[in-house]
Amino acid sequence: MTRIARRTFLRGVGAAGGALALGACAPGAATDDNPLTASSSGAELAGEITIWDRTGDLYKVFDAAIASFTARHPKVKVNHQAVDVNAKLPSTLISGADVPDGAFYDDALVTGIAPHLHDLTDLTAPYKKDIAPVKLGVATVDGKVVAVPWDLDPGLLFYREDVLQGAGVDSAGITTYDQLLAAAHKIKEKNPGARPIHLENDQFLAQLWVDMFVSQQGGAMTDADGKLTLDSAPYRTVLTWLDRVRGEGVGTLAKYTQPTDLATLEDGTQSLVPWAQWFSFAPQSLLKTSRGKWKATPLPAWTAGGPRSGVMGGSSFVIPAKAKNPQLAWALYEHMTFKSEGYSTVYGANSTYPGGLNTSVPSYLPALDPAKPLFQPIEAMGGQDLWKVATEAGRSIPGGYRIPVWWGKAVDYFGVNLQKLLAGQMSVDDVLKQSAAAIQKNLIDAQ
CATH class of the missing domain: 3.40.190.10 (Periplasmic binding protein-like II)
Incomplete structure (x- = not known):
């Protein structure tokens, strides 16, 4: 199986440091003036979206989670693309051409692209009290939530x-x-x-x-x-x-x-x-x-x-302000982050991680139940139940x-x-x- 060590990705983040400010974008600048809100329609979800994830192990893990979403919403087509998100997303947001509907992005880079993202404050509000405070903090720019907080790296x-x-x-x-x-x-x-x-x-x-x-x-x-x-x-x-x-x-x-x-x-x-x-x-x-x-x-x-x-580290999902179908992208990320079926699919046993994804834990606190592990004890760590240790650590990270x-x-x-x-x-x-x-x-x- 193909896996990419977190270090490999993070070195790319470091190399991308020069792109963090996205040209003339002011730090802390507000996102688009039209915050994304929940659809008032009760109609069945339908349409097509393009989602970017970085290549490697997480692409495969997310692919399975996307399949669980489309199984529930068969009229939604997700074009799941493996790309060098760090290198491609900043320039794409500036040009405005072929912008994806959503992308997986490192927390250390989110503030730099905030002016080009949808304001998700209203959509994340129902979950706010159940998001790890430290994660909510890094996803908030100028008082607005600009990313869907995904993982904790305690x-x-x-x-x-x-x-x-x-x-x-x-x-x-x-x-x-x-x-x-x-x-x-x-x-x-x-x-x-x-x-x-x-x-x-x-x-x-x-x-x-x-x-x-x-x-x-x-x-x-x-x-x-x-x-x-x-x-x-x-x-x-x-x-x-x-x-x-x-x-x-x-x-x-x-x-x-x-x-x-x-x-x-x-x-x-x-x-x-x-x-x-x-x-x-x-x-x-x-x-x-x-x-x-x-x-x-x-x-x-x-x-x-x-x-x-x-x-230490962490990533979130972002929805560009120029996305064609931002509501559908939100529905997908809501499923993956805040719904049991979604995050269980992400962290549970899969072909890439037979015992479950164990290199992070969810930032959604209801998912951090010590009695309901999403991944299994790790044989390479002497059979230790890392889930219990990591979830307790994740809950203890201070905000600020x-x-x-x-x-x-x-x-x-x-x-x-x-x-x-x-x-x-x-x-x-x-x-x-x-x-x-x-x-x-x-x-x-x-x-």
């Missing part, structure tokens, strides 16, 4: 069970980041060559990763008024801890799923990986000798009793996280400086102050 702590047991470390006792650091030292005492904690060596992914830790504290790069808040307590707390991991010699600096990363995961050099749920892809499809030895637990908290998860329109371009400053911090070439204070100054000057004031 942060978890992945660990090598055999390595921890060999060092006398109980994963259940790792409930704060101080305890995580202490566990790393205990593992290193057992094996001096170990550098247990993963430190991300990719500029884009490192920025996304740090935002996971920050969102766990209810923070973001901007506040509710759009003011830059990079040089703030949440970021300082995270970077100070990462600098300790580096300075105390208990971190492995490696690019996610690249050769060095995979080799050190396999040989036990790395055994503690705080990452998004989609790390579960690695033991299932990339790791060999350590397959079956990985488990997951909630992230540690920054303060005792604090939130045990943050958000926002993605500014220039987030991808900030990698040129903050993402780059993060790598200098992790290489011991910059201090925490310099990274925050210099990155904030550059972002303010080059990305905010220059607009």
Whole structure:
């Protein structure tokens, strides 16, 4: 079967950073002036729509979910197309030619195309209270919901069970980041060559990763008024801890799923990986000798009793303002996101994921029932019931996280400086102050 690692897609997102602002579109600008509303007609759904999804595993998963929709609405024809959405959608929205009726799009990019999307505030209103707050926040631009929130990518702590047991470390006792650091030292005492904690060596992914830790504290790069808040307590707390991991010699600096990363995961050099749920892809499809030895637990908290998860990544469905049949596109996405039959088809057992799609969980809270798992325990993770861990983590993510329109371009400053911090070439204070100054000057004031 063909699967695309989340890293492959996210690197494309990083490369697309220059397209985020969509030319002259102002950040935070309102979407179309005519919000999409529910049809007053009780007539049977009929018509034809074109839907774009990126190629790979999710295209196949969504294809099955679309089939469940058209089975209920046989007069609707869905032209489901696999395209490079990141590369094609921004330019298509600007030109206005051959615009799809709907598309699957990464949350980090949605703010950049918001002026070209339908306002879905009225349509999502009946579900608003049941959407994970952090997801509703990233789908809202200028007070309007511009995307149908699809998945949650909660942060978890992945660990090598055999390595921890060999060092006398109980994963259940790792409930704060101080305890995580202490566990790393205990593992290193057992094996001096170990550098247990993963430190991300990719500029884009490192920025996304740090935002996971920050969102766990209810923070973001901007506040509710759009003011830059990079040089703030949440970021300082995270970077100070990462600098300790580096300075105390208990971190492995490696690019996610690249050769060095995979080799050190396999040989036990790395055994503690705080990452998004989609790390579960690695033991299932990339790791060999350590397959079956990985488990997951909630992230540690920054303060005792604090939130045990943050958000790292995520995607939503968007409906372009120039779509020919936006009502039908909404009906499809409503089915896939908010109806049990739809989201169960997406996450349930299928030909691509026989045990169910397990690299994320729905953002629709009624779907996160621990007693009604949408995917099965994962053999490649020792048979662990990841559904229970991930849904509990998803429910615990604080609200307040926002993605500014220039987030991808900030990698040129903050993402780059993060790598200098992790290489011991910059201090925490310099990274925050210099990155904030550059972002303010080059990305905010220059607009």
